[in-house]
Amino acid sequence: MAFDAQSLIDFVMQPWLGKPLWMWLSFTGLVLFLLALDLGVLNRKNRVISVRHSLILSVFYISLGLLYGAGIWFTLGAESGMNYLTGFAVEKALAIDNIFVIAMIFSFFAVPDKYQHRVLF
Numbered sequence: 001m002a003f004d005a006q007s008l009i010d011f012v013m014q015p016w017l018g019k020p021l022w023m024w025l026s027f028t029g030l031v032l033f034l035l036a037l038d039l040g041v042l043n044r045k046n047r048v049i050s051v052r053h054s055l056i057l058s059v060f061y062i063s064l065g066l067l068y069g070a071g072i073w074f075t076l077g078a079e080s081g082m083n084y085l086t087g088f089a090v091e092k093a094l095a096i097d098n099i100f101v102i103a104m105i106f107s108f109f110a111v112p113d114k115y116q117h118r119v120l121f
Contacts, residue, residue, distance in 0.1 A: 012025065019076075030068075034061075034064075039121070042057070043117070043121065046114070046115075046117050046118045046121075047114075047117060048113045048114055048116075048117070049117060062092070065088055066085075066088070068084075069081060069084045069085050069088060072084045073085075102120070106119075
């Protein structure tokens with residue numbers, strides 16, 4: 001069975017869950033790359049993370065998420081872009097709640113600062 005470039009193009013352009021397969025593959029690749037970068041490179045060592053370092057990473061990831069949302073907006077239209085940005089805002093609000101709960105747990109169990117990164121990792 002011959003496999004040519006046109007068959008590959010046709011395959012990745014097929015809709016899957018309402019969007020072309022290439023979009024899902026790109027999204028999955030981006031997420032896996034960012035996980036490997038964050039867990040394998042940026043936060044590989046156990047250490048106390050400073051507020052400055054935390055803010056820099058937060059600004060980087062929030063900017064990346066908003067940039068991705070802009071890509072959704074221009075690629076799939078305003079409705080899809082607004083749906084993404086709404087979900088993004090809700091997720092950020094839930095993340096703040098998680099930070100509060102984690103801080104309470106660390107406080108209750110008196111986890112020293114130097115071990116908090118290891119516990120979360």
